[in-house]
Amino acid sequence: MPGAVLSHKRHIEVLVEDRSGGQIVSGLLRPALARRQAGWTYSIRRHRGVGHLPRDWQAKPGKLAAGLLQLLPAELKAYRRDLGQSELALVLVVLDADDHDSQDLFRTLKTLNHVVAPELPVVIGIAVEELEAWLLADRSALLRAYPEIDTAILDQYEQDSVCGTWEVLARAILGPAAEQLIKLGYPAVGQQKSEWAAQIAPGLEPQRINSPSFKRFYQYLTFCLDQFEAAGSEAADP
Amino acid sequence: MLLGLHIRNYAILKDFRMGLLAQDLLGPAPAAPKTAALTPLTLLIGPNGSGKSTVLNALTFISRMLKNGAAKAAEDLEQSGGFGSLRQYDLTAPVGFELLIKTADYPNLLAYRLVLDADAEQRPFVAAESCRVIYASAADAAQVEPGIWREQLLFNCQLRSCQLLQTLDLAPAAAPVYEDLSLNDLKRPVLSALGQVSTLMPLRSLYHEITRWYCSKIEIDQTQFGARSGHQQVFRQQLQTGGGHHHLNEDASNLFNVLTYLMNRDPEDYKKRMEQILDCMPDRTSLDRDLFDQRISGSEEKLFALLLLLQDPAPRPLLLLENPDIGLYHNMVENWAAALRTYSLKNANCQVIMTSHNSFLLDSLAAQEVWSFRRQSISWPADRPAADPRQAASQADTIRPAAQAINCATLPHVAAMTAEGVGLGALLYAGFLDAPATNPATGETGTSATTRGTD
Numbered sequence: 001m002p003g004a005v006l007s008h009k010r011h012i013e014v015l016v017e018d019r020s021g022g023q024i025v026s027g028l029l030r031p032a033l034a035r036r037q038a039g040w041t042y043s044i045r046r047h048r049g050v051g052h053l054p055r056d057w058q059a060k061p062g063k064l065a066a067g068l069l070q071l072l073p074a075e076l077k078a079y080r081r082d083l084g085q086s087e088l089a090l091v092l093v094v095l096d097a098d099d100h101d102s103q104d105l106f107r108t109l110k111t112l113n114h115v116v117a118p119e120l121p122v123v124i125g126i127a128v129e130e131l132e133a134w135l136l137a138d139r140s141a142l143l144r145a146y147p148e149i150d151t152a153i154l155d156q157y158e159q160d161s162v163c164g165t166w167e168v169l170a171r172a173i174l175g176p177a178a179e180q181l182i183k184l185g186y187p188a189v190g191q192q193k194s195e196w197a198a199q200i201a202p203g204l205e206p207q208r209i210n211s212p213s214f215k216r217f218y219q220y221l222t223f224c225l226d227q228f229e230a231a232g233s234e235a236a237d238p
Numbered sequence: 239m240l241l242g243l244h245i246r247n248y249a250i251l252k253d254f255r256m257g258l259l260a261q262d263l264l265g266p267a268p269a270a271p272k273t274a275a276l277t278p279l280t281l282l283i284g285p286n287g288s289g290k291s292t293v294l295n296a297l298t299f300i301s302r303m304l305k306n307g308a309a310k311a312a313e314d315l316e317q318s319g320g321f322g323s324l325r326q327y328d329l330t331a332p333v334g335f336e337l338l339i340k341t342a343d344y345p346n347l348l349a350y351r352l353v354l355d356a357d358a359e360q361r362p363f364v365a366a367e368s369c370r371v372i373y374a375s376a377a378d379a380a381q382v383e384p385g386i387w388r389e390q391l392l393f394n395c396q397l398r399s400c401q402l403l404q405t406l407d408l409a410p411a412a413a414p415v416y417e418d419l420s421l422n423d424l425k426r427p428v429l430s431a432l433g434q435v436s437t438l439m440p441l442r443s444l445y446h447e448i449t450r451w452y453c454s455k456i457e458i459d460q461t462q463f464g465a466r467s468g469h470q471q472v473f474r475q476q477l478q479t480g481g482g483h484h485h486l487n488e489d490a491s492n493l494f495n496v497l498t499y500l501m502n503r504d505p506e507d508y509k510k511r512m513e514q515i516l517d518c519m520p521d522r523t524s525l526d527r528d529l530f531d532q533r534i535s536g537s538e539e540k541l542f543a544l545l546l547l548l549q550d551p552a553p554r555p556l557l558l559l560e561n562p563d564i565g566l567y568h569n570m571v572e573n574w575a576a577a578l579r580t581y582s583l584k585n586a587n588c589q590v591i592m593t594s595h596n597s598f599l600l601d602s603l604a605a606q607e608v609w610s611f612r613r614q615s616i617s618w619p620a621d622r623p624a625a626d627p628r629q630a631a632s633q634a635d636t637i638r639p640a641a642q643a644i645n646c647a648t649l650p651h652v653a654a655m656t657a658e659g660v661g662l663g664a665l666l667y668a669g670f671l672d673a674p675a676t677n678p679a680t681g682e683t684g685t686s687a688t689t690r691g692t693d
Contacts, residue, residue, distance in 0.1 A: 013651075043669065044669070045668040045669060045670070046667065046668055046669070047664070047667070047668060048664075048667060060658065060659025061658075061659045061660060061661070063601070063661070064598075064601060064661060064663065065660075065661065065664065066663070066664050066667070071660055071664060074655070074658035074659050074660050075655065075658070075660060077654075077658045078651060078654035078655040078657065078658040078660065079651065079654070081654040081657070081658075082650070082651055082654045086650060086651070
């Protein structure tokens, strides 16, 4: 962990691409944090899409910049400024790999963290292709939200494969109507994803989610939270 | 320049503060950071029904009261049900206004207080009124630091009895002398009379300033070009009969009268101003001709009117604008926002307070220029925050909404984010500008931490 002052900081800032990402992460965080006794709070900060990382990480964002990656260097620098005088413990960045290589993206973001905000603890979560992959990994939550869901389609899905993830979810939930949605493309798709995320998220249980990309992220997050709590209780001991 | 206001018992503004008040300066230096004053450009943002328009309406009401008396001003109220229904909480507690103002031509600050009550027929009258000069020594006055300021009472009225200062002397050799007056008519604020006849210069200045506040609701005429002949007739009539008008009126229906006035006043100056306006219009090539043939679209006309407002050669000390961006395409908003900033820099004594939801407008402002509104549920009359809005604390309590505003520069992370170049529009979208409320049940911080919508 970077050498930050760890004790008594219990707030997490969560950066996501869009509304449905926010709902999914919120659904995962809520049970995970509720289980801990330490009184964690979090804020979801959504963006308008993902965009691209700017070439110059030291420069200010362009006018009207709105994508997660476009604003990420500036936001990390801003959080780093506030580390000393706020409840901020760490920053979570959660996004889809889409058609990027997720390992590459992960390494780039880690480097960004070290270059622009080395003291700021950042946990990065990258879903292979799309965040819906994490939803597909929690069968109970899916059934709870959509009891009529087509489990045959779900069974065919290979977890964390690059296969058109959200289309799998669309076909499982909507059946034949999914084809029309797929043809329409964005922004109708974005709206529907939001709907599904809102329905499914309340039933998510991080420990049930079988996705390797999620497990990596979740394990590291748990590790960081443990560290903060341990430092907190050490500081409290006389 | 309105530096701060405190409004009590006016619709949803139960006990509402925004900006800097006299007590912030007169009290001892506080431990907490000092309150931010309202800025020359001030934007009010927040969900619908959170009180933003009510603040503009209240300020308009005060200005009209000074111009026309309480009865007429109450008639013109936007509130359905008139003055009587303004008091949503306590029908017995009076409606109170307190303002801290720096006028253009008086060097010290003025604290003005006006309290209204109503008779059995819900007709308003002035229950109390006072005005004080707030001053500090010349060296200290530059910074707005509390603890070094003093006050001098100019007049104080309680119902019909009034004490009026005879001579203003901020470094008096002897104690100030007050004259006792008895008021005939409680339907007009005393400042209306004093502002016109008093030898006390600050009162004249204050009256002159508040009565020139201007409230604008320029709406877009949605009718088709061809069918707008009725509208055009009105314009042409006004041009023929109305003559030149010095200022644009509330709904800009006298647009052509103002153009006539400007043309006649100084043709060279008029040309320059038109150039500046047309430069901001998205498609200016045909605009010159189309404007006078009345062939331009409603939204172009609205943009033109808003730009003309900013070209007033004798600009008002305060413009109150309700959603100026409604109906305007995004690049029109950006152009107007740039013109607004130029107006503000050129006219140091002129202030604009506006409401909007528009992120393009937001992007042109600094965090300290934006106030975020929130509608809080309070348990009344116990006056406690309601733990659960659906449960009344006791049988006698009711749950009522009360408006609250917070300066965006004081919200967590906003100062750091804007310093690093993240725009206010992006911060609005991400939820940084929402006045905070924590839901302890979920641990999620945000305006509406429900399980469904986490935005």
